[in-house]
Amino acid sequence: MRRSDFAYGLPEGLIAQAPLPERDQARLLQLHGDGVAHRRMADFAELLRPDDLVVVNNTRVVKARLRGIKDSGGAVELLLERIESADVALCHARSSKPLKANRSVAVGGQRLEVLERDGQFHRLRFPAPVLDFLEQFGETPLPPYISRAAEAADRERYQTVFATAPGAVAAPTAGLHLSGQLLERIGRRCVGIVEITLHIGAGTFQPVRTEDLGAHRLHSERYQLSAAAAARIEACREGPGRVVAVGTTVVRTLETVANKHGRLCADAGETRLFIKPGFRFRAVDALLTNFHLPESSLLMLVCAFAGHRRTLCAYECAVREGYRFFSYGDAMFTERFADA
Numbered sequence: 001m002r003r004s005d006f007a008y009g010l011p012e013g014l015i016a017q018a019p020l021p022e023r024d025q026a027r028l029l030q031l032h033g034d035g036v037a038h039r040r041m042a043d044f045a046e047l048l049r050p051d052d053l054v055v056v057n058n059t060r061v062v063k064a065r066l067r068g069i070k071d072s073g074g075a076v077e078l079l080l081e082r083i084e085s086a087d088v089a090l091c092h093a094r095s096s097k098p099l100k101a102n103r104s105v106a107v108g109g110q111r112l113e114v115l116e117r118d119g120q121f122h123r124l125r126f127p128a129p130v131l132d133f134l135e136q137f138g139e140t141p142l143p144p145y146i147s148r149a150a151e152a153a154d155r156e157r158y159q160t161v162f163a164t165a166p167g168a169v170a171a172p173t174a175g176l177h178l179s180g181q182l183l184e185r186i187g188r189r190c191v192g193i194v195e196i197t198l199h200i201g202a203g204t205f206q207p208v209r210t211e212d213l214g215a216h217r218l219h220s221e222r223y224q225l226s227a228a229a230a231a232r233i234e235a236c237r238e239g240p241g242r243v244v245a246v247g248t249t250v251v252r253t254l255e256t257v258a259n260k261h262g263r264l265c266a267d268a269g270e271t272r273l274f275i276k277p278g279f280r281f282r283a284v285d286a287l288l289t290n291f292h293l294p295e296s297s298l299l300m301l302v303c304a305f306a307g308h309r310r311t312l313c314a315y316e317c318a319v320r321e322g323y324r325f326f327s328y329g330d331a332m333f334t335e336r337f338a339d340a
Helices: 041-047 130-137 173-177 180-188 227-238 248-261 297-306 308-320
Strands: 027-032 035-040 053-057 059-061 065-070 075-085 088-095 104-107 110-118 121-125 165-168 192-199 221-225 243-246 267-271 286-290 331-335
Touching: 027 041, 027 308, 035 041, 041 180, 041 331, 053 227, 053 248, 059 192, 075 104, 075 121, 075 130, 165 192, 173 286, 180 192, 192 227, 192 248, 221 248, 227 243, 243 248, 248 267, 248 286, 248 297, 286 297, 297 308, 297 331, 308 331
Parallel strands: 027 331, 053 192, 053 243, 059 165, 243 286
Antiparallel strands: 027 035, 065 075, 065 104, 075 088, 088 121, 104 110, 110 121, 192 221, 221 267, 286 331
8 A cells, every 4th residue: 555545635624723621522433334423532431341451551741842042052942752861862853953963952051962863863961860851941742733832731631641651752642532530430331441651752743754655664662561461451352352452552562562472461662563554463452543644654553453445434524524633633433343
């Protein structure tokens, strides 16, 4: 398949610019074998079965955007990609002229040392632990398609209620719909909930630049699957219940481990797994996900899971019905289809 096979028309007015007042009031498009059903996220618990297991990503978005001044006098905007050690991180840098090694950037009266360029990133040494520095001087990194500056409310709403592991540059957006009350309703249905971690990098917003999908290399992201979580997911897979992934990041994590080891077990590392039509799924049975950008790797993953034509027809329906798209938008729920 080609990149252009994943294009669809989207009016700019359907790109959500802010979250709804309540997390679980977003619309939910349920994709099933006979078509679609229109629901609300508050109904999500009723779509689950007592033996199911819901898997969420507990990564926490850090204040990953910094604004500084180069020692040459020009302004620069830094966006964290990945923390490599306590005081060293890879960052995107946007400025009129590229950063140079052995120079520095001033942020908040302190200086960050530019160590070297690494592909499209720059490696910088911070004057304090990276997370502490970002917490003090950084801004919430809203996605590029949200055409406004981050506000105080985004600090809480661009974060899931179960976010405990700091390190992400973007939120696992399907999880933004799960309120505390909705999680309680899921629990009352005797549905288990388990956490994994995948720290989403800014590369998640990078477009697929090649028409030939085989030539595209996905960005690398760090993940961790604990022994306890792996055991619970494996037990679900062996029983009658479904493994329900909340978000594409959960799918990538579980399928990375399953493809690496042939089963789910304790594992940690980095993944570049690019899931596109033709992929053989080993771990996930159902998926809750937001609506993704045209021609994006995330849309390709959903098409691989639910079927290319079926998914794009659902997207066309969502556009007609005025669903809200992308990070602060509405959601879709689908089981994996055998013919996908």
